[in-house]
Amino acid sequence: MSLLIKRGPLQPFDGTITGDDPLHIHDDGALLLDDDQVIDSGSAWRIIEDNPDVQVIQTRSVMSPGLSDAHIHYPQSRIVGTYGGGLLEWLENVTFPEEERFADPAHAAEVAVEFFDTLEAVGTTDVTVFCTSHPASVDALFAEAEVRSLTVTAGLVMMDRNAPSALLTPAQDAYDQTKALIERWHGAADGRLRYAITPRFAPTSTPDLLEAAGTLWREHPTCAMQTHLSESVEEVAWVKRLFPAAPDYLAVYEAFDIVGPEAIFAHAIHLTDREVASLAAHKAVVAHCPTANRFLKSGRCDVARLLKAGVTVRLGSDIGAGTTFDIMEVAAEAEGVPRRRG
Numbered sequence: 001m002s003l004l005i006k007r008g009p010l011q012p013f014d015g016t017i018t019g020d021d022p023l024h025i026h027d028d029g030a031l032l033l034d035d036d037q038v039i040d041s042g043s044a045w046r047i048i049e050d051n052p053d054v055q056v057i058q059t060r061s062v063m064s065p066g067l068s069d070a071h072i073h074y075p076q077s078r079i080v081g082t083y084g085g086g087l088l089e090w091l092e093n094v095t096f097p098e099e100e101r102f103a104d105p106a107h108a109a110e111v112a113v114e115f116f117d118t119l120e121a122v123g124t125t126d127v128t129v130f131c132t133s134h135p136a137s138v139d140a141l142f143a144e145a146e147v148r149s150l151t152v153t154a155g156l157v158m159m160d161r162n163a164p165s166a167l168l169t170p171a172q173d174a175y176d177q178t179k180a181l182i183e184r185w186h187g188a189a190d191g192r193l194r195y196a197i198t199p200r201f202a203p204t205s206t207p208d209l210l211e212a213a214g215t216l217w218r219e220h221p222t223c224a225m226q227t228h229l230s231e232s233v234e235e236v237a238w239v240k241r242l243f244p245a246a247p248d249y250l251a252v253y254e255a256f257d258i259v260g261p262e263a264i265f266a267h268a269i270h271l272t273d274r275e276v277a278s279l280a281a282h283k284a285v286v287a288h289c290p291t292a293n294r295f296l297k298s299g300r301c302d303v304a305r306l307l308k309a310g311v312t313v314r315l316g317s318d319i320g321a322g323t324t325f326d327i328m329e330v331a332a333e334a335e336g337v338p339r340r341r342g
């Protein structure tokens with residue numbers, strides 16, 4: 001352990017929407033570093049008071065604790081900006097054909113390199129990623145992440161209906177493949193790599209698949225959980241037809257125990273009051289993806305309503321529906337964020 005405090009101007013924004021201006025700069029901030037890893041950040045007096053024996057060096061450069069992207073699809077890196085209609089048409093016409101290319105491990109490895117090069121260029125330090133339904137796509141991503149310095153949470157997309165057959169995996173196989181990947185990657189690189197159980201969303205899941213996801217999370221509670229929720233009106237209506245007994249969309253996930261602390265639900269636009277309250281009660285996280293919501297014309301997420309209810313909201317680039325990898329650009333379009341005047 002080799003600790004150092006860097007003191008100077010600090011932009012504390014890390015990708016979480018708190019109601020503060022993401023562009024605000026504290027004149028007298030500090031980072032606590034262990035080698036090059038940021039382990040704490042905040043006002044200089046607090047960091048120095050908490051670590052009285054640690055050497056302090058002064059800097060004039062504006063510092064950042066690091067930027068987190070809570071929702072991104074690495075296999076969609078090359079389809080950014082490719083028009084295909086609303087969510088469901090875009091998935092069918094643009095996204096699924098592109099994801100089929102990840103059956104080739106060499107292709108997956110090539111895109112993984114481009115993906116991390118781009119994230120490093122925009123300053124993202126912590127990323128939560130969807131791969132495809134090919135285990136080799138997960139191996140390619142984590143193998144590349146191992147030689148980088150980002151914190152990476154990622155997982156195999158689980159789907160067993162309503163997508164091209166080349167992307168479907170029966171629930172039991174998706175369970176077995178996920179389990180093997182958890183054993184290989186969860187906690188690797190001294191804990192920098194973390195596995196996320198990743199059922200894509202309710203419309204591409206049978207009850208058996210969601211059951212498998214819930215079982216995996218119970219068996220591996222330190223893993224992350226991520227999926228999509230209520231992104232478009234057509235999607236919500238489809239979920240109602242597929243799961244007629246569920247009172248609302250989130251209730252489908254609740255029935256299979258995949259709503260819980262730190263589970264990430266991307267989009268969460270068209271929610272009932274019950275769903276908002278349940279997300280808060282479960283300490284779940286919404287990944288707000290404003291550039292993707294604009295691109296697919298999915299609607300506007302009422303972030304102020306989520307924050308008021310006590311839901312944690314983080315930003316996601318949602319590449320490739322999102323139009324930029326740069327989380328500061330995503331923040332500029334985010335709902336519920338104060339705009340800098342002048």
Ligand code: GUN
Pocket residue numbers: 073087091095200201228231292318321
């Ligand atoms: N819902 C299910 N899959 C996807 C995806 O790949 N992108 C977006 N934006 N929404 C989804």
Ligand code: ZN
Pocket residue numbers: 071072073228266318
């Ligand atoms: Zn997504």
